[in-house]
Amino acid sequence: MNKAFYLETFGCQMNVVDSERIVDLLEGIGYAQVDAAEKADLVLLNTCSVRDKAERKVYGHLGRFKPIKDQRPELIIGVGGCVAQQEGEKMLEKIPYLDLVFGTHNVHRLPELVQQVEAKRQRGSATEFLDRETRLNLFPQRSVRDNITRFVTVMQGCDNFCSYCIVPQVRGREVSRPSAEIVTEIESLVAQGVREVTLLGQNVNSYGSKDESEISFAQLLRRINAIEGLERLRFATSHPKDMTDELIDCFGELEKLCKHIHLPVQSGSDRILKLMNRGYSSADYLRKVARLQQVCPEIRLTTDIIVGFPGEAEADFQATLELVKQVRYADAFTFLYSPRSGTAAAELSDDQSSMQKQQRFERLLALQNRIGEETWQADLHKVLPVLVEGESKQGEGQMFGRTTWNRIINFTAGTDLIGTIVPVKIIKVFRNSNLGERV
Ligand code: SAH
Ligand code: SF4
Ligand code: F3S
Secondary structure (H helix, E strand, O other), rough: OOOEEEEEEEHHHHHHHHHHHHHHHHHOEEEOOOOOOOOOEEEEEEEEEEOHHHHHHHHHHHHHHHHHHHHHOEEEEEHHHHHHHHOOOOHHHHHOOOOOOOOOOHHHHHHHHHHHHHHHOOOOOOOOOHHHHHHHHOOOOOOOOOOEEEEEEEEEEOOOOOOOOOHHHHHHHOOOOHHHHHHHHHHHHHHOOOOOOEEEEOHHOOOOOOOOOOOOHHHHHHHHHHHOOOOOOEEEOOOOOOHHHHHHHHHHHHOOOOOOEEEOOEOOHHHHHOOOOOOOHHHHHHHHHHHHHOOOOOEEEEEEEEEOOOOOOOHHHHHHHHHOOOOOOOOEEEEEEOOOOOOOOHHHHOOOOOHHHHHHHHHHHHHHHHHHHHHHEEEEEEEEEEEEEEOOOOOOOOOEEEEOOOOEEEOOOOOOHHOOOEEEEEEEEOOOOOOOOEE
Protein backbone atom coordinates (compact mmCIF):
# COMPACT_ATOMS: atom_id res chain seq x y z
CA MET A 1 0.00 0.00 0.00
CA ASN A 2 1.11 3.54 -0.73
CA LYS A 3 2.29 5.73 2.08
CA ALA A 4 0.71 9.17 2.23
CA PHE A 5 2.19 12.63 2.61
CA TYR A 6 0.63 15.99 3.38
CA LEU A 7 2.43 19.16 2.27
CA GLU A 8 1.67 22.79 3.05
CA THR A 9 3.45 25.61 1.24
CA PHE A 10 3.96 29.18 2.47
CA GLY A 11 5.75 32.17 0.97
CA CYS A 12 6.67 33.01 -2.58
CA GLN A 13 6.82 31.23 -5.93
CA MET A 14 10.28 29.84 -5.12
CA ASN A 15 8.61 27.72 -2.50
CA VAL A 16 5.81 26.76 -4.88
CA VAL A 17 8.40 25.42 -7.32
CA ASP A 18 10.33 23.64 -4.56
CA SER A 19 7.08 22.05 -3.42
CA GLU A 20 6.38 20.75 -6.92
CA ARG A 21 9.81 19.16 -6.81
CA ILE A 22 9.06 17.72 -3.35
CA VAL A 23 5.93 16.03 -4.71
CA ASP A 24 7.97 14.37 -7.47
CA LEU A 25 10.68 13.24 -5.05
CA LEU A 26 8.24 11.77 -2.54
CA GLU A 27 6.28 9.98 -5.24
CA GLY A 28 9.62 8.51 -6.25
CA ILE A 29 9.92 6.79 -2.85
CA GLY A 30 6.37 5.46 -2.76
CA TYR A 31 4.35 8.29 -1.24
CA ALA A 32 1.07 9.69 -2.58
CA GLN A 33 -0.17 13.19 -1.73
CA VAL A 34 -3.26 13.60 0.49
CA ASP A 35 -5.24 16.69 1.49
CA ALA A 36 -5.19 16.39 5.29
CA ALA A 37 -2.49 15.82 7.89
CA GLU A 38 -4.79 13.35 9.70
CA LYS A 39 -4.55 10.94 6.74
CA ALA A 40 -0.79 11.20 6.29
CA ASP A 41 2.27 9.16 7.32
CA LEU A 42 4.49 12.15 6.57
CA VAL A 43 3.63 15.84 7.00
CA LEU A 44 5.81 18.62 5.64
CA LEU A 45 5.76 22.39 5.88
CA ASN A 46 7.60 24.40 3.23
CA THR A 47 8.13 27.64 5.12
CA CYS A 48 8.71 31.38 4.67
CA SER A 49 10.56 33.74 7.00
CA VAL A 50 10.23 37.02 5.13
CA ARG A 51 8.17 38.59 7.95
CA ASP A 52 7.73 37.68 11.58
CA LYS A 53 4.09 36.76 11.02
CA ALA A 54 5.03 34.21 8.35
CA GLU A 55 7.60 32.68 10.65
CA ARG A 56 5.26 32.46 13.65
CA LYS A 57 2.72 30.69 11.46
CA VAL A 58 5.15 27.78 11.09
CA TYR A 59 5.30 27.18 14.80
CA GLY A 60 1.52 27.47 15.01
CA HIS A 61 1.04 24.87 12.30
CA LEU A 62 3.59 22.49 13.79
CA GLY A 63 1.66 22.69 17.05
CA ARG A 64 -1.41 21.45 15.19
CA PHE A 65 0.45 18.29 14.19
CA LYS A 66 1.53 17.42 17.72
CA PRO A 67 -1.75 15.83 18.87
CA ILE A 68 -1.74 13.70 15.70
CA LYS A 69 1.76 12.51 16.51
CA ASP A 70 0.76 11.85 20.14
CA GLN A 71 -1.84 9.41 18.79
CA ARG A 72 0.37 8.00 16.02
CA PRO A 73 4.05 8.20 17.09
CA GLU A 74 5.16 6.76 13.73
CA LEU A 75 4.02 9.96 11.96
CA ILE A 76 7.01 11.73 10.38
CA ILE A 77 7.06 15.53 10.63
CA GLY A 78 9.42 17.68 8.57
CA VAL A 79 10.13 21.35 7.89
CA GLY A 80 11.73 22.78 4.75
CA GLY A 81 12.11 26.20 3.16
CA CYS A 82 13.37 29.48 4.54
CA VAL A 83 12.62 29.04 8.26
CA ALA A 84 14.34 25.65 8.11
CA GLN A 85 17.30 27.24 6.35
CA GLN A 86 17.59 29.93 8.98
CA GLU A 87 17.07 27.80 12.08
CA GLY A 88 18.78 24.61 10.92
CA GLU A 89 19.38 21.83 13.40
CA LYS A 90 18.29 24.06 16.27
CA MET A 91 14.72 23.37 15.22
CA LEU A 92 15.13 19.71 16.16
CA GLU A 93 16.19 20.75 19.67
CA LYS A 94 13.37 23.25 20.02
CA ILE A 95 10.65 20.92 18.77
CA PRO A 96 11.01 17.42 20.20
CA TYR A 97 8.36 15.90 17.91
CA LEU A 98 10.02 17.21 14.72
CA ASP A 99 11.87 14.55 12.69
CA LEU A 100 13.59 16.36 9.86
CA VAL A 101 14.73 19.77 8.69
CA PHE A 102 15.86 20.55 5.13
CA GLY A 103 17.06 23.88 3.82
CA THR A 104 16.54 25.73 0.55
CA HIS A 105 19.58 24.13 -1.12
CA ASN A 106 18.76 20.63 0.12
CA VAL A 107 15.36 19.75 -1.30
CA HIS A 108 17.03 16.91 -3.25
CA ARG A 109 18.10 15.27 0.03
CA LEU A 110 14.54 14.89 1.29
CA PRO A 111 14.07 11.23 0.22
CA GLU A 112 17.25 10.23 2.03
CA LEU A 113 16.19 12.09 5.20
CA VAL A 114 12.71 10.53 5.13
CA GLN A 115 14.12 7.04 4.61
CA GLN A 116 16.45 7.46 7.58
CA VAL A 117 13.52 8.25 9.81
CA GLU A 118 11.50 5.38 8.36
CA ALA A 119 14.30 2.84 8.82
CA LYS A 120 15.93 3.87 12.07
CA ARG A 121 13.78 6.63 13.53
CA GLN A 122 16.86 8.74 13.03
CA ARG A 123 16.11 12.47 13.08
CA GLY A 124 18.12 14.53 10.61
CA SER A 125 18.79 17.92 9.10
CA ALA A 126 20.44 19.19 5.92
CA THR A 127 20.81 22.95 5.66
CA GLU A 128 24.27 23.63 4.24
CA PHE A 129 24.59 25.95 1.23
CA LEU A 130 25.93 24.35 -1.92
CA ASP A 131 28.51 25.67 -4.37
CA ARG A 132 27.57 27.18 -7.68
CA GLU A 133 28.31 24.12 -9.82
CA THR A 134 26.22 21.81 -7.68
CA ARG A 135 23.33 24.25 -7.63
CA LEU A 136 23.41 24.62 -11.40
CA ASN A 137 22.86 20.88 -11.62
CA LEU A 138 19.96 20.97 -9.19
CA PHE A 139 17.65 23.55 -10.78
CA PRO A 140 14.26 22.08 -10.08
CA GLN A 141 12.71 20.40 -13.10
CA ARG A 142 9.32 18.96 -12.27
CA SER A 143 6.92 16.68 -14.05
CA VAL A 144 4.04 18.29 -15.92
CA ARG A 145 0.55 17.44 -14.61
CA ASP A 146 -1.96 18.82 -17.12
CA ASN A 147 -0.53 22.28 -16.59
CA ILE A 148 -1.34 25.08 -19.00
CA THR A 149 0.88 27.54 -17.15
CA ARG A 150 4.21 26.81 -15.53
CA PHE A 151 6.91 28.50 -13.52
CA VAL A 152 10.42 28.08 -14.91
CA THR A 153 13.24 29.01 -12.54
CA VAL A 154 15.94 30.92 -14.42
CA MET A 155 17.99 32.19 -11.51
CA GLN A 156 18.14 31.58 -7.79
CA GLY A 157 19.32 33.52 -4.78
CA CYS A 158 19.82 37.23 -4.32
CA ASP A 159 22.88 39.45 -3.98
CA ASN A 160 21.03 42.69 -3.38
CA PHE A 161 20.92 42.79 0.40
CA CYS A 162 18.08 45.25 0.72
CA SER A 163 18.56 46.28 4.32
CA TYR A 164 15.23 44.88 5.58
CA CYS A 165 15.31 41.55 3.76
CA ILE A 166 16.17 38.06 4.95
CA VAL A 167 16.06 36.44 1.49
CA PRO A 168 19.80 36.73 0.67
CA GLN A 169 20.52 34.91 3.94
CA VAL A 170 18.06 32.09 3.41
CA ARG A 171 18.44 31.58 -0.35
CA GLY A 172 22.16 32.25 -0.78
CA ARG A 173 24.02 33.95 -3.61
CA GLU A 174 22.68 34.55 -7.11
CA VAL A 175 23.19 31.89 -9.78
CA SER A 176 21.80 32.06 -13.31
CA ARG A 177 20.98 28.93 -15.20
CA PRO A 178 22.46 28.43 -18.70
CA SER A 179 20.10 29.96 -21.28
CA ALA A 180 20.29 26.93 -23.58
CA GLU A 181 18.96 24.74 -20.78
CA ILE A 182 16.09 27.15 -20.06
CA VAL A 183 15.06 27.20 -23.72
CA THR A 184 15.20 23.39 -23.91
CA GLU A 185 13.05 23.06 -20.79
CA ILE A 186 10.42 25.43 -22.17
CA GLU A 187 10.37 23.62 -25.53
CA SER A 188 9.76 20.39 -23.67
CA LEU A 189 7.01 21.98 -21.55
CA VAL A 190 5.29 23.27 -24.67
CA ALA A 191 5.47 19.79 -26.21
CA GLN A 192 3.65 18.54 -23.11
CA GLY A 193 0.82 21.06 -23.46
CA VAL A 194 2.06 24.09 -21.50
CA ARG A 195 0.98 27.38 -23.16
CA GLU A 196 2.31 30.03 -20.76
CA VAL A 197 5.53 30.21 -18.77
CA THR A 198 6.54 32.58 -15.98
CA LEU A 199 10.29 32.92 -15.62
CA LEU A 200 11.15 32.99 -11.96
CA GLY A 201 13.90 34.39 -9.81
CA GLN A 202 14.20 36.51 -6.65
CA ASN A 203 15.77 39.13 -8.83
CA VAL A 204 14.85 37.75 -12.20
CA ASN A 205 15.94 40.67 -14.37
CA SER A 206 19.51 40.54 -13.10
CA TYR A 207 19.64 37.23 -14.98
CA GLY A 208 23.02 36.66 -16.59
CA SER A 209 24.36 40.05 -15.53
CA LYS A 210 27.15 38.50 -13.49
CA ASP A 211 28.28 36.12 -16.20
CA GLU A 212 30.11 37.60 -19.18
CA SER A 213 29.48 34.58 -21.38
CA GLU A 214 25.71 34.53 -20.78
CA ILE A 215 23.12 36.41 -22.85
CA SER A 216 21.14 39.27 -21.28
CA PHE A 217 17.69 38.78 -19.79
CA ALA A 218 16.17 40.70 -22.72
CA GLN A 219 17.92 38.38 -25.17
CA LEU A 220 16.63 35.39 -23.22
CA LEU A 221 13.08 36.75 -23.53
CA ARG A 222 13.51 37.15 -27.29
CA ARG A 223 14.64 33.55 -27.63
CA ILE A 224 11.74 32.26 -25.60
CA ASN A 225 9.30 34.47 -27.51
CA ALA A 226 10.38 32.60 -30.66
CA ILE A 227 9.41 29.16 -29.29
CA GLU A 228 6.63 27.80 -31.45
CA GLY A 229 3.48 26.76 -29.61
CA LEU A 230 4.16 28.95 -26.60
CA GLU A 231 1.39 31.55 -26.30
CA ARG A 232 2.41 33.71 -23.38
CA LEU A 233 5.46 34.73 -21.41
CA ARG A 234 5.76 36.44 -18.00
CA PHE A 235 8.53 37.00 -15.48
CA ALA A 236 8.81 37.79 -11.77
CA THR A 237 10.12 39.42 -9.67
CA SER A 238 11.96 42.34 -11.22
CA HIS A 239 14.17 44.80 -9.45
CA PRO A 240 13.78 48.41 -10.69
CA LYS A 241 17.55 48.97 -10.78
CA ASP A 242 17.89 46.11 -13.31
CA MET A 243 15.15 47.36 -15.67
CA THR A 244 17.40 48.16 -18.61
CA ASP A 245 16.14 50.02 -21.67
CA GLU A 246 16.72 46.85 -23.67
CA LEU A 247 14.40 44.96 -21.31
CA ILE A 248 11.77 47.70 -21.27
CA ASP A 249 11.74 47.68 -25.09
CA CYS A 250 10.75 44.00 -25.02
CA PHE A 251 7.28 45.07 -23.85
CA GLY A 252 6.84 46.91 -27.14
CA GLU A 253 8.39 44.20 -29.32
CA LEU A 254 7.57 40.72 -28.09
CA GLU A 255 4.00 39.70 -28.89
CA LYS A 256 3.98 36.85 -26.35
CA LEU A 257 5.20 38.96 -23.45
CA CYS A 258 2.19 39.79 -21.27
CA LYS A 259 1.41 43.45 -20.64
CA HIS A 260 1.94 43.26 -16.91
CA ILE A 261 4.97 43.80 -14.72
CA HIS A 262 5.38 43.38 -10.99
CA LEU A 263 7.89 46.07 -10.09
CA PRO A 264 8.31 46.44 -6.32
CA VAL A 265 9.00 50.06 -5.39
CA GLN A 266 9.01 49.59 -1.57
CA SER A 267 8.87 53.33 -0.86
CA GLY A 268 8.41 56.67 -2.63
CA SER A 269 10.87 58.48 -0.37
CA ASP A 270 14.46 58.83 -1.57
CA ARG A 271 15.71 58.98 2.00
CA ILE A 272 14.03 55.67 2.85
CA LEU A 273 15.01 54.04 -0.46
CA LYS A 274 18.60 54.85 0.42
CA LEU A 275 18.26 53.38 3.90
CA MET A 276 16.70 50.33 2.28
CA ASN A 277 19.73 49.99 -0.02
CA ARG A 278 17.50 49.75 -3.07
CA GLY A 279 19.88 51.43 -5.51
CA TYR A 280 17.37 53.80 -7.20
CA SER A 281 15.57 57.06 -6.47
CA SER A 282 11.87 57.67 -6.92
CA ALA A 283 12.71 59.73 -10.02
CA ASP A 284 14.69 56.78 -11.48
CA TYR A 285 11.72 54.53 -10.83
CA LEU A 286 9.20 56.92 -12.36
CA ARG A 287 11.37 57.36 -15.45
CA LYS A 288 11.35 53.61 -16.00
CA VAL A 289 7.60 53.44 -15.49
CA ALA A 290 7.10 56.27 -18.01
CA ARG A 291 9.23 54.42 -20.53
CA LEU A 292 7.33 51.19 -19.98
CA GLN A 293 4.06 53.04 -20.54
CA GLN A 294 5.48 54.70 -23.62
CA VAL A 295 6.59 51.47 -25.34
CA CYS A 296 3.46 49.60 -24.18
CA PRO A 297 0.51 51.92 -23.42
CA GLU A 298 -1.68 49.03 -22.22
CA ILE A 299 0.80 47.83 -19.60
CA ARG A 300 -0.40 47.49 -16.01
CA LEU A 301 1.89 47.54 -13.03
CA THR A 302 1.72 45.92 -9.64
CA THR A 303 4.09 46.51 -6.76
CA ASP A 304 5.21 45.78 -3.20
CA ILE A 305 5.37 48.55 -0.60
CA ILE A 306 6.71 48.48 2.94
CA VAL A 307 5.12 50.83 5.48
CA GLY A 308 6.84 51.75 8.74
CA PHE A 309 10.48 51.25 7.82
CA PRO A 310 12.64 52.47 10.76
CA GLY A 311 12.56 56.25 10.96
CA GLU A 312 9.93 56.69 8.24
CA ALA A 313 8.41 60.13 8.86
CA GLU A 314 5.10 61.53 7.69
CA ALA A 315 6.87 63.31 4.79
CA ASP A 316 8.42 60.01 3.65
CA PHE A 317 5.07 58.33 3.79
CA GLN A 318 3.48 61.21 1.84
CA ALA A 319 6.08 60.66 -0.88
CA THR A 320 4.95 57.03 -1.11
CA LEU A 321 1.30 58.10 -1.44
CA GLU A 322 2.28 60.56 -4.17
CA LEU A 323 4.16 57.90 -6.10
CA VAL A 324 1.22 55.50 -5.82
CA LYS A 325 -1.11 58.19 -7.18
CA GLN A 326 1.23 58.89 -10.04
CA VAL A 327 1.89 55.30 -11.14
CA ARG A 328 -1.69 54.12 -10.55
CA TYR A 329 -0.86 50.48 -9.79
CA ALA A 330 -3.46 47.90 -10.73
CA ASP A 331 -2.61 46.15 -7.48
CA ALA A 332 -0.15 46.50 -4.63
CA PHE A 333 1.01 44.17 -1.90
CA THR A 334 1.47 46.35 1.15
CA PHE A 335 3.41 45.18 4.19
CA LEU A 336 4.12 46.52 7.64
CA TYR A 337 7.86 46.52 8.17
CA SER A 338 8.94 43.52 10.20
CA PRO A 339 12.47 43.52 11.67
CA ARG A 340 14.45 40.41 10.70
CA SER A 341 17.42 39.55 12.86
CA GLY A 342 20.72 39.57 11.01
CA THR A 343 19.59 42.24 8.51
CA ALA A 344 21.07 45.75 8.49
CA ALA A 345 17.73 47.48 9.12
CA ALA A 346 17.18 45.49 12.31
CA GLU A 347 19.97 47.62 13.84
CA LEU A 348 18.34 50.97 12.94
CA SER A 349 16.58 52.92 15.64
CA ASP A 350 12.90 53.49 15.16
CA ASP A 351 10.88 56.29 16.71
CA GLN A 352 7.49 55.58 15.13
CA SER A 353 4.77 53.98 17.21
CA SER A 354 3.04 50.87 15.96
CA MET A 355 -0.23 52.82 16.03
CA GLN A 356 1.21 55.44 13.65
CA LYS A 357 2.42 52.69 11.37
CA GLN A 358 -0.92 50.94 11.40
CA GLN A 359 -2.75 54.17 10.54
CA ARG A 360 -0.42 54.84 7.63
CA PHE A 361 -0.82 51.29 6.45
CA GLU A 362 -4.59 51.78 6.35
CA ARG A 363 -4.32 55.12 4.53
CA LEU A 364 -2.15 53.51 1.86
CA LEU A 365 -4.50 50.58 1.57
CA ALA A 366 -7.53 52.86 1.15
CA LEU A 367 -5.78 54.84 -1.60
CA GLN A 368 -4.59 51.73 -3.44
CA ASN A 369 -7.99 50.03 -3.13
CA ARG A 370 -9.62 53.03 -4.79
CA ILE A 371 -7.06 53.13 -7.63
CA GLY A 372 -7.17 49.37 -8.08
CA GLU A 373 -10.93 49.34 -8.23
CA GLU A 374 -11.01 52.16 -10.78
CA THR A 375 -8.51 50.25 -12.92
CA TRP A 376 -10.45 46.99 -12.89
CA GLN A 377 -13.89 48.59 -13.16
CA ALA A 378 -12.75 50.19 -16.41
CA ASP A 379 -12.72 46.68 -17.91
CA LEU A 380 -16.47 46.17 -17.43
CA HIS A 381 -18.16 45.22 -20.77
CA LYS A 382 -14.77 44.93 -22.51
CA VAL A 383 -14.01 41.81 -24.53
CA LEU A 384 -10.58 40.51 -23.53
CA PRO A 385 -8.47 37.55 -24.66
CA VAL A 386 -8.32 34.94 -21.89
CA LEU A 387 -6.01 31.92 -21.75
CA VAL A 388 -8.22 29.16 -20.32
CA GLU A 389 -6.35 27.26 -17.61
CA GLY A 390 -8.86 24.83 -16.17
CA GLU A 391 -12.06 24.27 -14.25
CA SER A 392 -12.95 27.04 -11.82
CA LYS A 393 -13.58 26.53 -8.13
CA GLN A 394 -16.62 28.82 -8.52
CA GLY A 395 -18.99 26.08 -9.61
CA GLU A 396 -19.89 23.41 -12.11
CA GLY A 397 -19.41 24.23 -15.79
CA GLN A 398 -17.24 27.22 -14.91
CA MET A 399 -13.79 27.62 -16.40
CA PHE A 400 -11.13 30.06 -15.33
CA GLY A 401 -8.34 31.78 -17.16
CA ARG A 402 -6.31 34.97 -17.11
CA THR A 403 -6.06 38.17 -19.08
CA THR A 404 -2.72 39.55 -20.19
CA TRP A 405 -2.77 41.53 -16.91
CA ASN A 406 -2.82 38.28 -14.92
CA ARG A 407 -6.39 38.97 -13.76
CA ILE A 408 -8.48 35.84 -13.13
CA ILE A 409 -11.70 35.58 -15.16
CA ASN A 410 -14.36 32.94 -14.39
CA PHE A 411 -16.89 32.11 -17.10
CA THR A 412 -19.18 29.33 -18.28
CA ALA A 413 -17.62 27.09 -20.94
CA GLY A 414 -16.67 23.53 -21.77
CA THR A 415 -13.41 21.83 -20.83
CA ASP A 416 -12.52 21.62 -24.53
CA LEU A 417 -11.36 25.24 -24.34
CA ILE A 418 -8.61 24.51 -21.83
CA GLY A 419 -5.27 25.63 -23.24
CA THR A 420 -6.74 28.02 -25.81
CA ILE A 421 -7.03 31.80 -25.84
CA VAL A 422 -10.65 32.91 -26.26
CA PRO A 423 -12.41 36.29 -26.23
CA VAL A 424 -14.42 36.79 -23.04
CA LYS A 425 -16.70 39.71 -22.20
CA ILE A 426 -16.36 41.06 -18.65
CA ILE A 427 -19.80 41.23 -17.02
CA LYS A 428 -18.95 41.70 -13.36
CA VAL A 429 -15.86 42.98 -11.55
CA PHE A 430 -14.99 41.67 -8.08
CA ARG A 431 -12.12 42.49 -5.75
CA ASN A 432 -9.69 39.82 -7.00
CA SER A 433 -11.32 38.33 -10.08
CA ASN A 434 -13.92 39.05 -12.75
CA LEU A 435 -16.94 37.21 -14.05
CA GLY A 436 -17.11 36.96 -17.83
CA GLU A 437 -19.16 35.39 -20.60
CA ARG A 438 -18.03 33.89 -23.88
CA VAL A 439 -18.68 35.93 -26.97
N1 SAH B 1 12.72 39.35 -4.53
C1 SAH B 1 11.50 39.98 -4.52
C2 SAH B 1 10.60 39.58 -3.38
C3 SAH B 1 11.12 39.66 -2.00
S1 SAH B 1 10.04 39.29 -0.69
C4 SAH B 1 11.76 41.45 -4.59
O1 SAH B 1 12.87 41.89 -4.47
O2 SAH B 1 10.83 42.17 -4.82
C5 SAH B 1 8.53 40.06 -1.17
C6 SAH B 1 8.24 41.38 -0.53
O3 SAH B 1 8.21 41.26 0.87
C7 SAH B 1 9.27 42.45 -0.78
O4 SAH B 1 9.12 43.05 -2.01
C8 SAH B 1 9.01 43.42 0.34
O5 SAH B 1 8.03 44.36 0.00
C9 SAH B 1 8.44 42.52 1.43
N2 SAH B 1 9.40 42.37 2.55
C10 SAH B 1 10.62 41.80 2.51
N3 SAH B 1 11.20 41.88 3.72
C11 SAH B 1 10.32 42.50 4.55
C12 SAH B 1 10.34 42.88 5.93
N4 SAH B 1 11.40 42.64 6.70
N5 SAH B 1 9.23 43.50 6.43
C13 SAH B 1 8.17 43.75 5.65
N6 SAH B 1 8.10 43.42 4.36
C14 SAH B 1 9.16 42.80 3.80
FE1 SF4 C 1 15.04 40.82 -0.72
FE2 SF4 C 1 15.88 42.95 -2.02
FE3 SF4 C 1 16.69 40.54 -2.79
FE4 SF4 C 1 14.17 41.25 -3.17
S1 SF4 C 1 15.97 42.21 -4.12
S2 SF4 C 1 14.89 39.33 -2.36
S3 SF4 C 1 13.74 42.53 -1.41
S4 SF4 C 1 17.19 41.53 -0.85
FE1 F3S D 1 9.55 33.69 1.97
FE2 F3S D 1 11.72 32.40 1.40
FE3 F3S D 1 10.19 33.29 -0.54
S1 F3S D 1 11.53 33.90 2.98
S2 F3S D 1 9.26 35.11 0.35
S3 F3S D 1 9.63 31.76 0.92
S4 F3S D 1 12.40 33.19 -0.53
